Each structure stands twice: as structure tokens, then as C-alpha cells.
Amino acid sequence: MAFTFEQARACVLLETGARRAIPATETVALLDASGRILAENVSADRDYPPFPRSARDGFAVRAADLPGTLRLIGEVRAGEVYSGSVGPGETVEIMTGAPMPAGTDAVVMVEHVVRDGNCIQMQHTLASGDNFNAQGLAAQAGVTILFPGQRLGYADIAMLASVGRDSVQVYRKPRVAVVPTGDEIVEGGQQPATYQIRNSNAWSMAVQVTRAGGEPVVLPVARDNYASTVARIEEGLQCDMLLLSGGVSAGKYDIVEKVLADLGAEFFFTRVLIQPGQPLVFGVVKNDHKQTLFFGLPGNPGSTMVTFEVFARAAVELLSGANEAPLHMLQTRLWKDLRQKTGLTRFIPSRLSDDGATVEQVGWHGSGDVSGMTRANAFIVTEPNREQWSAGEMVRVLMK
């Protein structure tokens, strides 16, 4: 069951999409909704713009009067309404954001007139509709403007405020169990012996789950024995999703897969042709009342981080109720030649220039090297069938 990167991505999206339930909802204050997933339809309470609205500082006119010299009969500012009506040969000074006076159908920009007292001379023509926004242009009253499943960003929060909302219904965050495995790992606060290391994967996974919109539930380290592993996995399966790191490679003490199989797991894949991260398990455990998806991520820290970003993050996002789980890989120019062995899609820790115009590999000693990973702000993503790239060529990049 070795999948290519693309097959594995498609599998995660498909299997998660097919199994997810609509999450429960909760109501949060507007500012707290940033980054959350909308759980309701939001419709326009009135037309947007709510009135024909000048897009310029200038003079409201009847377009048919132009070119010509018009008589200034008044002024209207944003937040006011011009009470009269504008007849042929007349104009009203208008500010950006102000409602168009009755009778007018265009705005001449203030820069384009010659003014002499109340005589406003306009030398150019305008079409009806120029320089103002028609009522309801952006959205008409009653239409749905925001849909369930949208991740709320700054524009969405502004839209919600525009329609008069100060709170909003969002989906509850899925609880994601985080279980590192390995006899060599000591928990926080303990001093490791020479041959031991501190738990770091639980931390990176917890941060990544949070960033993806989940609520991490960090469990103690599962030890490399059956009893400890089964206990942690059973505990983790109570959550909405289970993330394990380590214990999934070919090693004879890597018992995560065996325990999962004994618990009735269905495996969608157990290996993906990527680097870092080849041994990578994705599946589901079903019991009476629920199905819980799990990922067994490889235990080397760099592999844990990368495989979360490119696979598990999508599952957390979909379980959060998001209607999409994009993995945006744009392109930029290689700063230095690059050479790789073929056969795997590689995610190479790299650094984008400040403007993003170029990308360069950082010094990195493989998937155990967390320090190298901290110097990256992106990954170069290589195609598996290609061996070398020259400086100046375009390559795909995934933001870290």
C-alpha cells in the first residue's frame, strides 16, 4: 500500500470527507470568530451598498448634461442625504460615500472640473453610472453572502459586522488526540539520560493541530510495548481524531500498526512515496457508535512535522467543518542548483526571500534535525521523476 503523494492526499480528502459528521456548533463573539469555521448561512440584511453611493469626491450630475457648465445647487457629505432633486443643468457637490441625489446618474471627479463660484465647468463626457456604486451592486437584500464551512478571515468578520452581527455561530473544534510513542522519550520536566531524548513531537503536533483549527488533547507517551500502546490508542480513539508519532516503520518493536489492526482498524495506506515521511499510516477504527480516523506519523521530528502539514492538517480542517482543505503550492525561483534522487516527492526545508521572489535550501541534516527545520520558512516540493534543477528555474513551494 505505497501511495504517491498525490494518491495519499486524494485518499485523505476522500475518506475524511466521506466519514465526517457535521460538527456541533457554538456561538462566539465576532473578534473570537477569526480563523473559525462558519456554521450558519448569513444573508444581507439590506442592499450593499444600501444606497447609490458616490465612489469619488466630486460633483453629482446628469450625464446627459456633459460636457457643459453646470450650476452648483448644494452639497452632500457621507452620512447625509440631499433632500432636494437635481434638475437639468444643475449639480451637487458630493463626497465619497455619500448617497447620490435624486436626478443624478454620474459623478465627475473633483480633479476634472474648473470651478468659478457656483459655475462648475466640465469638459469631458461621462456615461450614466460612472463613479458611483449602484444600490445592491455587491449584494442584494436577502441573498446569502456567507456560507457554512467558510473559514472566517478579516473580510468575513468585516462583512458580519456590516450586516449588524456582533456574534456568530461557528463549529466546535474537533478534539485531536496527540500520542507520541517510544521508549527513548522522556516527558517534560525530566532530565534525559545520555541515550534518551525529550518529548518534542507532542509539542509540534499540538501547535499544528491548533493552527489547523483543532483542539489538541496531548496524552502521555506510549511506550514500545503492547499494553502501553493499546491503552494510549484506546484513550486517543475517544477523541474525534487520533494522531500518533513513531512506531510505524519496519522495526520489529514498531507495534502501532499491530495494535491498531487488533482494534479492528481499516488501513487506507501504510506508506507514502515522500521524503521526509515514507512510513505513514492512515486509517479508521469503527466501533458501535463512531468512526475515528487516525494517522500514524513517522517519529523523526522533521517527518512528523511535514506529514502533518501535507496530510493530517487536511483531515483536521475537514473535521472542523471546513468545506475545503487546500494545500497551496505556488512557485518561485530557485536561488541555487538542486539535486535529488528520484522516486519520492520531496519536501525540502527552505527559506524564501522577504519578497518571495527566490527560495533556497537551508542547511538540514535530515528528518531528525529540528534545528535545521527552525531555519526554514517554506518547503521546496520536488517532483519524484526529476533529478536536478538549476538556479533560476521555477519550483513549487509550500509555506511552512
Next chain:
Amino acid sequence: MAFTFEQARACVLLETGARRAIPATETVALLDASGRILAENVSADRDYPPFPRSARDGFAVRAADLPGTLRLIGEVRAGEVYSGSVGPGETVEIMTGAPMPAGTDAVVMVEHVVRDGNCIQMQHTLASGDNFNAQGLAAQAGVTILFPGQRLGYADIAMLASVGRDSVQVYRKPRVAVVPTGDEIVEGGQQPATYQIRNSNAWSMAVQVTRAGGEPVVLPVARDNYASTVARIEEGLQCDMLLLSGGVSAGKYDIVEKVLADLGAEFFFTRVLIQPGQPLVFGVVKNDHKQTLFFGLPGNPGSTMVTFEVFARAAVELLSGANEAPLHMLQTRLWKDLRQKTGLTRFIPSRLSDDGATVEQVGWHGSGDVSGMTRANAFIVTEPNREQWSAGEMVRVLMK
């Protein structure tokens, strides 16, 4: 003082960099440090890896013995240490993450041996050092591995946990005053009259400030009169930075610039050749004990959002203590032909495909259209001297 986009960016980075003080610090728990700016040097408490560490499941050998058949004398797992020493012709089974036994200098992968009881046959050669990570390869004890000014992401949090930290010193967030202006704006909770609109810019700015690492301080709307504007601006200048929206175009009631000038402001620029967002003010007000940078962003919601992202965000990031304020514009393929008037650098609300391979404009009715902005997840960024692009061409993209 009309700047190009590039001139304005450079000006913001330069003037903010020259004026910022080192922020005060605070200590936060490790998980709360995600996204914060590190305020201390963090050094490796020991070598990383702390011991010569097998990168594979397999057999620890003396490389000089290969190819050949070796005698299996023991086993070492991650979290253990092999007590004996390995002599010529001998090998020890080893798991990924376990320390290399004394006397060995390479690891043969388990897939590459033929095993017959305690006789392990290895047909290929290996170089000394193959398949294990030398002690201190990634970082040697005592070297600085994380520096003040770094924004802490998942790899940094994992690194901090690796060296035994459960809390970390970060910079305090800068307080950024948010002041919308305009007589047409009603505050949250109030029903707008036909010719009025609700306050939405304060909300998008607050979300954007938070995302950039600042703490928004939202003030009431400044009205289009001198007294109200001066009161709000003076209040806002008490913060570390001041953000205004509206009141900065050529309109005769746009008094933000006049008030700022009367308060002794120095203006670095008052117009930028971009769309949306041409009227855009950046400067500093100095008084006895501090210098406060301010932005007067244009008041159309789309302009407020874009000008924050491309200019004000950098200032908030630098004031947060970050050592960089990148604006990553990578490239991807246009889905549809694109045509623009020349003269301005345009940020066009757009939508990236899920994999980021293509980008397409969303329907958008100009900078007053918040609804269109909610459908975008990115901006196409056009060069000012070019008029048209064909489908399939590469264009620059800024993530929303």
C-alpha cells in the same frame, strides 16, 4: 509625495526599523508562545543528536567488515544503550533512534541483509558514517539555536521542548489604536439610517492587527469634524502605533491629514500608486518621550484591508520585535485572461485553486465591495507598466 508600491514598502520598513524600541518582554507557557516573537537567546543544552543515533532499523557494523557475514551478538533499541563493545566480525541489531554501540561506525538497513539465525549476511559495502547521525550533527552543546526576533512556529516550539523548556520569554505585543473615521458610520448595535453604514473597518483592522502580532485597541469612530478627529487621534497616539481608516482622500472634509499636521506629524508619504488604496498616509508624531507611527488608510473597506496587509502589517510586525516583515509574493498560472490599466500596482481579489496551481479573479465591484473580498483567498499582484496577461501566464500572488 506619491510613492510606487516598492518605494512605499521600503519606506515603511526603513522608518519603522529606525524608530522602534526593543519591546518589553514577558514569559509565557510553551504552547502559548506559538506565533509570538522570541525575546531571548536559546542555546543547545547538549549535543543534538545527544549521541550517535541510528537513522534506520537494521544492524550496527564496522564498515570495514563489509561485505561479509557477521555474527549477531546483541540488540539495542531506542531508549537503551548497548553495554558491550562490537569487535571485528560482529554486529548488533539496532532500531531507529537507538545509540550506536561502541566500535560500530555504520548501520546496514534491515532490508539489505540475509539472516540465518545469528549469522547476518551483508552483500554490499557501506562507508563509515552511513545511516546514522553523528553526535552534535545538527547542533553542538552551547551554540545558540534560536535568536531574539524569531517568530515561533511549530518547529521552534518543538526545539524549545527538546532543550527542556516549558516556558519562554517573548516580546509583549504592541498596542495598536484602531480609529475608523466618518459621519456616515454607525457603531455596532445601532440601526443605520438609509444613508448610513455600520462600522466594519474597525473589525477588519482589529483582526488584521491581531494576526500580525499586535493588540488592537479599538476606539470610537472619529467624526468628520476637527474636534472629534483631534480627540481620537490624541487618544490613539498614546498607543505604540495608530491606524486610521478614512478621511485621507482629496475630499474637503477629509481632515485627518490636517489634524495630524497640526499635531506636528512628519509625513513620509501621502499617496501610493496602488489599487485599491491610492490615498494612503504614513508618518510619525513625536512628542517629549515617544515617537508614534501612524497610518491613515483609505476608508473604502477593500482599500483598508489591502493597504493594511501590504504596508501596516509590516510595521506591526517590526514593532512586535520581529527581525523581519516579509511580504511573500510567489507565482502561479492565470486561469483567465486579465486586462488592467497601467500606472498602478494592483492587488486583485482572486481565488487560488486548492493546490495553488492556478489563480482566477473573483467577481468584485471595487474597493467598497466587502462581499467580493470574502470570496477571495489571495490577490493577484500586477506590475504597473503592463496592460494584459493571457491565461496560462505566471503572475505574482499574495495570500489573503
